[in-house]
Amino acid sequence: MGKWRGVFGVAALLLVLSVCLGVRGAPQVPCYFIFGDSLVDNGNNNQLSSLARANYLPYGIDFPNGPTGRFSNGKTTVDVIAELLGFDNYIPPYSTASGRQILGGVNYASAAAGIREETGQQLGARISFSGQVRNYQRTISQVVNLLGDETTAANYLSKCIYSIGLGSNDYLNNYFMPLYYSTSRQYTPEQFADVLIQQYTEQLQVTVF
Template sequence: MADSAAGGFLAVVVVLGLVSPAIRCASVPAMFIFGDSLIDNGNNNNMPSLAKANYLPYGIDFNGGPSGRFSNGYTMVDTIAESLGLPLIPAHSEASGDQMRYGVNYASAAAGILDDTGRNFVGRIPFNEQIKNFETTLDQMSDNQLAADELAKCIFFVGVGSNDYLNNYLMPNYDTKNRYNGQQYADLLVHQYSQQLSRLYNLGARKFVIAGVGLMGCIPSILAQSRDGTCSQQVNQLVLPFNANTKAMINNLSDNLPASRFAYVDIATMFQDLLANARSYGFSVVNRGCCGIGRNRGQITCLPFQTPCPDRRRYIFWDAYHPTEAVNVLFGQSAFNGNTDFVYPINIQQLANL
């Protein structure tokens, strides 16, 4: 399987005239990325959307400046791409021709598992539509059989679900919370999530990295709503069933999708460990954004040309919702070669080498 997959990939790039010596140095042919603003790198830039990060101070520490990443610099998948020996993966909105040879990033800020999620931000690309965009990429690459052969060795990173809570269930203008309790909503989400991952499998994906939802009750936007400035245990408890269901879903898909392999990145446990041991990791500011306005710098997120904190390496949170580059790099490294406390049953490096 490994040999035929690698050969298939080279066949595809030969068709496109894209053979490059650099590709033989990478541990996988390519990485395809699906998700939300935690890993978006510019797919919302040119659409009518309120969820954009293509302005300073976003990207203040990124080579090239603002790109659409909701960070001062790298996202988690940037670190993972480099660890795999790949270049930074381009956004779908910008990728064409030889730019796609190492993969494509389809992630979109405000996107969710449910198509309705994030409508307050107007333009966004829900996970279902991201999968359709991936199908378009396959059509652009070559015939489906060649694509299926080579895709078996590629990494498919999926990080989605946060917005289905922050920008759906917890939003006052949605009636979702009146229709479902926490467990029912998690069941609804993961039922659809399973179908979506199965679609990717049917399109040729075999190596999946699934990122869980983090401790959303501890982000600055939620802290700003707290009377005493502490994490909302209600919000943290709300998302627990989703992560539990996601782990069960991975086990079920592993059993039922031949040759599929999964790595689960436990973002919640990573954040729990980081908050508990912040100083040992070099962080001293754990409860407010580096850029933002109001309580915990989380009531209004990072505004254009706002002056961010100068000591960004010490901050866990960049803005009201997203971690700093320092945290993204730390989490990306843990996902790549960490132990089973944070990524299991195998890490991304082990998954890539299968």
């Protein structure tokens, strides 16, 4: 019994050391693709003519690289998810991702973006969900070229994780702003929700490879 206690003790010590020292194996998935708004934007709006930008202090004050375009003082939720999945680096924004880097995933999120095309337009340029889907389709074409054929690419992408979170701006920067948008006069709250769900569903179907 004492022998096994020693074995378990060593195993526990190694586990603690691996966690403390950040020892990680290969990522649990080959790639991670992210769609969304300011909650997960990590720099796609930096070069856009928009009020919805965060590439300046105090944003990023607790982030190793300082301000990057993240709308937070440090990591975003998808940064933490990427770490937990075992990625060595954070998923790059579409605006800077290139070459074989895209095989690890791409972040398409854009602050002020919504399901509806006009959402957030009072803040300036942004990449709507439809625009993010179009960028993803361009990435797919690049993945096919990198991996050689569509079958290999489809098999590879089927193992990836996708994070999609939009819709709040369609209310905050659209429906609840009658001075800028007519949606609250066109639809009841229930009707508007149905319209968003229908459009969201159609956009999600387009992302399927």
